[in-house]
Amino acid sequence: MNNVIFIMGVSGCGKSTVGQLLSKRLKVTFFDGDDFHPQSNVDKMSNGVPLNDEDRYGWLVTLNKLAKETLESNSCVIVCSALKQSYRDILSTDIQNQTKWIHLAGSFDQILDRINKRENHYMQSDLLQSQFDILEEPLNALEIKIDLKPEDIVEIIAKKMEMKSEFGLFGLGVMGKSLSRNLAQKGFNISIFNREVAGVEESVAANFKNDHEELQTAKAFSDLEAFANSLQTPRRIMLMVNAGKTTDSVIADLVPFLTDGDILIDGGNSNYLDTKERHDLLKNKNIHFIGVGVSGGEEGALKGPSIMPGGNKEIYNLVQPYLEKIAAKDANGLPCCTYIGEEGSGHFVKMVHNGVEYVEMQLLAEVYSIFHRMGTAPDKIADILASWQPTANSYLLEITIAILRKKEGDDWLVNKIVDKAGNKGTGNWATIATAQLGVPSSMIATALFARFNSFYKEDRIQASINFTTENQELVVDHQKVLEAYQFARIVNHYQGFKLIADAGKAYKWNLNLSEIARIWTNGCIIRSDFMVELIGVLKEEDAILKHKTIIDQVKLLKPSINTVVANCVLNELAAPCLSDAVNFFNGYTTANSPANIIQAQRDYFGAHTYQRTDDESGTFHHTNW
Structure with missing residues (x-):
């Protein structure tokens, strides 16, 4: 599957240099977002006037269209400031599952020094503070400090992105097997994992991969650390295991191999109260947790289930492209997957x-x-x-x-x-x-x-x-x-x-x-x-x-x-x-029920009080029966 790699950061962070080197390393097309600004934007920046959201909108739409057109035949690298999340949303519209983000991060003084040494560029150093002011740190980007040499930065990016899976599935029971095949059929690069029991259940993931043609590019594991290391960061791992103690045990085993910002997705039939507790526990470890209800049985999981995700909305957005792609479609072609609400809500709705x-x-x-x-x-x-x-x-x-x-x-x-x-x-x-x-x-x-x-x-x-x-x-x-x-x-x-x-x-x-x-x-x-x-x-x-x-x-x-x-x-x-x-x-449909007798009984033996039909104040009364 072709991908677009957006390299973002404030002006002067070295995006263009890194982007050109990376495109050569990966043998893909390179575009500098600055080359696509309309003349009106160039004139404003040349005169020291910061661009506003309205100025940037058309430019961002142009870059999104450019990415879509290129992805039809090839992958590409596009460098673009993309300082706000709303900008990144526009850039990745309709191609979220093919979009990768690199954030080149540095201090104000570092970048100011670079800008002052840069020649023949319309971006004025006076505008640098305005860029830092609007910068919204991305949650789903590979962040690299710019104090490294460009060649070293490219090497890190290449190692992180080459041969890494974008999505992991833990647990190959009936539902896990069907969902993994569904993900693979939709073009996602996935890693699959299942535990082994010597002499009883061996090479489960490897054998399952070999049984299905669509999984030939998937990576199969029985070693937990290798499974975690096979995934791009932030890791997106869907757990398809039995609810209760098994889920807690799996999370405990996985955590040592995770890093800040990774996302665990519980796709089992977990109790919504347990989901809330797991969310809070992992939040303290800087690991994100999404509780997802999945309905459809074995066939639905393979052909398209109904999916009910609950958790932090911003974190859900990082897994949304995967869940929506594998979900069933309604009569209008929309995915039968929607953000339900905060933690616990997805599993509550599935429970109902x-x-x-x-x-x-x-x-x-x-x-x-x-x-x-x-x-x-x-x-x-x-x-x-x-x-x-x-x-x-x-x-x-x-x-x-x-x-x-x-x-x-x-x-x-x-x-x-x-x-x-x-x-x-x-x-x-x-x-x-x-x-x-x-x-x-x-x-x-x-x-x-x-x-x-x-x-x-x-x-x-x-x-x-x-x-x-x-x-x-x-x-x-x-x-x-x-x-x-x-x-x-x-x-x-x-x-x-x-x-x-x-x-x-x-x-x-x-x-x-x-x-x-x-x-x-x-x-x-x-x-x-x-x-x-x-x-x-x-x-x-x-x-x-x-x-x-x-x-x-x-x-x-x-x-x-x-x-x-x-x-x-x-x-x-x-x-x-x-x-x-x-x-x-x-x-x-009974306006006046016999519950008045029950409330009188409660007041008789327990002094629980009652309200009266002839007292509109709502005051509670007690009778010495």
């Missing part, structure tokens, strides 16, 4: 994503259970679900249809699968978070507990004998089941986004709910036509049950879920999430 996912899966299981009780064969249930796709399509609906059509021998495979559903922790954390924040996202908890209940297989078998009853024939209209399913999905998405919104307020994260919905329209497990609809809804309302379109839909669907849930109860068929959707909604 998984909570919503738990509910969506449980709802489809309950729909299957209803039709199964009605005596419908799996392939016929699949046909019914397929007929729902024009109005209620989703990735999970699609795979459920495929599952129900899969046969093994003369029977459907689903009939041979033990009815125990596992979980890996994010549903637990989401349930804990909704309780800690006091947000009634009840359906996530209900879906989680349904999985827990499923694991008590032996108890359920015995209970089915102890409490056996004669079931009446369940008869429910297919259309009503669809409408009940749609109703429950609306409540699920309301609760999920409500949890995210309230967490944003509690933790002072500036979250964009519509943008989160957008990046969930492709790549992730909960992508659906309804999620696409929510992009516009959440631009207008922060809670979807407040939006007129959704209100109208709910009014039409409510009678059907009442009927379906009532029939399930009467026929002793468990439908926990469908039932919870109704119960939550009935409580949500």
